[in-house]
């Protein structure tokens with residue numbers, strides 16, 4: 001576990017490195033010459049496909065990405081990793097991140113998504129006291145925390161979460177703020193609105209749609225089964241959001257920032273554009289409503305007010321909604337062609 005610490009470069013630890021955001025963030029940090037460490041879970045199948053292109057054998061002296069087994073619900077490994085790696089920056093992206101699933105596994109979700117953040121913050125606090133070295137902390141906070149509070153939502157908007165996931169993220173958000181204020185830790189909350197990409201998990205609605213379209217086009221499926229199509233989200237392109245996370249960690253003072261596009265669109269609109277892009281015509285011929293995908297409570301509309309992140313960090317989104325849908329449809333159709 002202990003490894004040679006190179007003093008001349010910045011060292012980052014990413015939890016959730018195998019996820020959509022973790023893989024984009026790892027690319028960004030590696031391109032800036034960081035030594036990057038990622039926490040991965042042991043699974044019976046390979047779960048590192050999103051970072052495979054970045055990985056070289058750790059015995060290679062030029063290796064810059066290192067993966068370590070662990071889990072956000074395991075305090076021991078978290079502390080051991082932090083003491084052995086001694087990172088300059090920790091990005092806590094790991095979470096049970098699926099809102100619908102959090103209703104099925106509320107306690108597990110809170111353990112990983114809420115207490116996981118607290119475990120890292122406690123470890124940083126102790127590490128800083130014992131070593132007198134500083135570690136910066138990024139918490140992947142979420143627009144899901146706003147829940148039913150009407151849009152637009154910004155850094156001062158009241159939270160009214162509508163899921164065990166949302167409640168867990170609110171806890172982690174406040175813990176991050178508390179450790180900043182009580183212990184002087186450089187700890188930031190990136191309150192990110194929905195962001196998608198060709199690497200999005202297959203069960204989130206955008207990817208479920210674009211993957212479903214590719215399968216219909218290839219003759220593998222005839223229908224896509226979905227839940228509530230009325231909900232509206234502020235959807236942006238994931239790699240750009242990880243640039244924002246990086247900028248928050250480089251700013252002179254730690255703070256909290258909302259990141260989004262400032263526009264919201266319904267699932268109906270996503271379907272319309274995606275099916276048109278694929279040349280399949282009217283989506284209503286292919287989409288079937290299945291109540292199993294309804295949630296016990298729903299977040300109806302999210303729209304980011306991004307004035308602060310624009311003014312303070314100079315960040316703004318580049319990819320618009322239609323471009324995002326086209327990227328995702330195109331990638332899924334291409335993926336399936338490559339497999340066949």
Ligand code: NAP
Nearest residue numbers: 016018019020021071072093094095097140142192194195
């Ligand atoms: P994702 O694709 O679902 O990735 C989640 C990551 O967390 C995966 O690497 C997963 O590992 C890891 N993980 C899950 N349970 C864990 C555990 N018990 N211990 C350690 N790691 C665990 O999520 P994402 O879209 O990249 O989002 C990244 C973070 O931002 C999450 O915290 C999410 O809640 C938050 N967020 C996302 C959005 C969005 O729109 N994407 C918006 C706001 C906030 P496996 O690969 O092994 O499952």
Ligand code: GDD
Nearest residue numbers: 097099142143144193194203204205206226227228231293
């Ligand atoms: N997943 C899913 N599957 N969602 C569906 C479906 C379906 O079959 N049918 C309709 N929806 C609706 C959901 O009810 C919700 O209103 C909307 O599509 C978006 O659902 P998701 O794509 O699952 O995302 P989310 O908004 O619940 O959560 C995502 O964004 C959050 C930020 O606001 C996740 O990435 C969270 O981790 C993230 O914090």
